[in-house]
């Protein structure tokens with residue numbers, strides 16, 4: 001019989017690197033505080049562009065070896081934030097990166113976008129029933145910014161929360177578990193715009209605000225996690241994804257060379273469950289009883 005930590009957090013992401021950009025400080029904080037932090041990444045990110053020229057040969061249109069390389073980057077990144085329980089949905093390579101919306105890869109039968117929802121959710125139900133997270137973090141129904149794998153990660157996560165609590169769904173996957181709170185990653189528009197002004201002073205090409213995942217009106221933000229203490233851990237985790245991210249002081253760029261602020265505070269909208277007393281919450285476990 002293994003003993004579960006009192007507080008258990010499950011994050012569901014589409015590609016290696018999304019976890020560090022979106023939740024690096026959150027993961028570092030809860031890992032440091034002794035909570036169980038489990039990351040499930042749904043694809044290997046095989047379709048990503050490669051930034052360093054010396055690794056360009058890994059790309060899908062050349063050796064198609066990026067997936068295996070990104071497993072290593074993810075391992076290094078999660079080590080920077082103290083997270084060791086890292087899994088791929090259905091095992092590494094079960095679902096392939098679908099590419100941006102509208103590209104031919106969307107139609108590949110092995111891509112995540114084409115996954116059968118309940119089959120994919122079933123893999124996550126097994127994790128939920130094993131780890132028994134009180135809190136689950138994923139994206140909104142647009143996947144934050146419309147990438148098919150992010151939309152699908154949202155659907156799979158929300159469906160798994162439902163199915164994990166349903167005694168009729170695949171009882172062989174373990175006793176039912178009800179996730180108490182589900183959060184979606186958010187970025188308050190005012191914070192982004194203020195910080196983008198600083199980015200624009202240092203870099204010529206700056207990301208369009210609407211290209212940043214999860215941007216919403218400030219009042220939709222229910223929880224703000226102060227990342228000050230873990231800002232260096234988050235930056236280190238992002239740097240570990242060297243094929244995907246360049247970090248330059250307070251800013252970073254993806255392969256499109258558009259710079260954006262590296263924001264260490266992390267923001268969430270409560271999608272399921274009852275908020276804690278504080279508004280906004282400063283702790284995702286606020287109001288959650290240990291069980």
Ligand SMILES: [Zn+2]
Pocket residue numbers: 014015018147150
């Ligand atoms: Zn992604």
